[in-house]
Amino acid sequence: MRGVSRASDAGGREHLCWAFTDLDAFTARARDFLADGLAAGQRVCLVAPGDRDGWVERLRDLPGFDRPGAVAVRSLDGLYGRGAVVDPLGQVDTYAAETDQAVAEGFTGLRVAVEATDLVRTPAQLAAFARYEHVVDRYMAAHPFRAMCAYSAPELGTDVIAKLASLHPRGNVEPLPFRLHGWGASGTVALDGELDLRSHELFPWALRHAGAHWDGEVVIDARELGFVDHHGLLDLDEYATRRGLSVVLRTRRFSAARVADLLGVDSVRVEQVA
């Protein structure tokens, strides 16, 4: 896949979208993810459906497990009712408070691995969780909070997985045409990859959910966007117009500014940057 990850982000902040095929694969990846957090002095937390004690046992041999307060395990079964729809802003507030608390207690931050399949099964759940993913992603870009959002590919299907993956800066879902995510200490919006025929359906969906909590002027850092066709520009303009937003698209592409000018888009300003 071309250009969907920022080279400068390698080894940087982690908000992973991880599609798995069976529970063992999820467990192995979650252990690695949390072990990295413990090694970095973070408080870590596993959230997954099923028996809490069973999960504790699967993590017990991780280095750093015995540090007081370092490892938390929560069963998803007890956290939400069946079919529960996440409250995007409320959930981010919760993690923000927990991140602050972890730092106050001497940890370098908070790192959470979530087996979130049960939270995105219905269209209403998926819509709310997608909005949450973008808000929390922008929070993570600016705060010491890291997360791995794991989803069962066999249970959700490739379409839902691609939708969720498009709202994460990194992950194991390939190929993916673009990623719409948070970036930098100020929680800027970033757009990487390519917007063309492969994203004609996915991009409007991602935009609608990621943009749900945008307001005023939104600067999109699109320096790593290798291509945008006129559909992408019109999608952006139509969405911004409908929401009363003013979008600034910062891109390296000469043609993006040319086409935006030809189309006469009103709510998107394309700035060519180095």
Place this chain on the structure above:
Amino acid sequence: MTAPDPTTRGYDHVALCYADDRELLASAVPFIAGGVERGDAVMIALEPARAEVLLNAVDQPDAVTVLAIGAQYARPAGAIKSYSDLFTKLVTDGAQAVRLIGELPAPVLATAWDVWARYEAAVNYAFDRFPVSTLCAYDARTTPPAVLDDVAKTHSLLASPDGNHTPNPTYVDPPSFLARTRPTTPHPVQLRAPALELVDPAPGDARRAVVAANAGTLGPDALDDLVMSVSEIVTNALRYGLGPRRLRLWVGVGHLVVTVHDAGPGPADPFAGLLPKAGHDGGGYGLWIAHQLCDHVTLDRDASGFTVRLTMGDPHQAV
């Protein structure tokens, strides 16, 4: 009809085929003088030498705006857009009517008339929302007969040597004119085997192939415009055409030629490419953008399907 009525909205598209400067001035001077007298916005878009002859012959040359023909007539779809933008502004700013005398640069009559003929037909529709009269000048001494034949089919009025404008009995309504099929003349570089051929490429594959094949032939901005155009046309072929879709690319001196062929009938809209289509489905914008960005675009239909040819750079340089 002896003079366009400026109080009636609508477009008067007048052909002026002149045999010498005297005939040009006989029609052009009263056209300009009448416009200036009424307070219309009056403009000319002519070769500099010819513009000077005309301005020397009118009483109030300062009342005439001179447009640079190189920019104005770089690309047909661009000319439609820039003239439409200009007419909109003039009318918004209070002009009751607009008069324009224009003449295409001689080289395009020889090398790009195919697409300019489509322009001459399409403007009857595109400019009809404006209170505009244009006098399209063609030098009968140097204009190829086939071009004059098309001129006679695409202008609703003819300028007489006495300065009057009369209805043109050979005028063909634009959709009928644009529906005709004429084989495109291959560029010299197309007489060689293509440097590249892709079957059913994804738009991204097509873009990367064009960039790789360019190898410094086009500058970065022209290449970026061609890549955008190719991507849009391949996308249209995949969305609306029938397989197999075939992209061919030729690299010449200072120019690239790309054809995208599919087995479908092509767009049903006779104005496709020349006028943007409202809304963003249906493929109208992609073809229009390619017409705006590329130096030359042709559309071909034959028994095998529909072909868009995109040219960036001058295809008549040595290959």
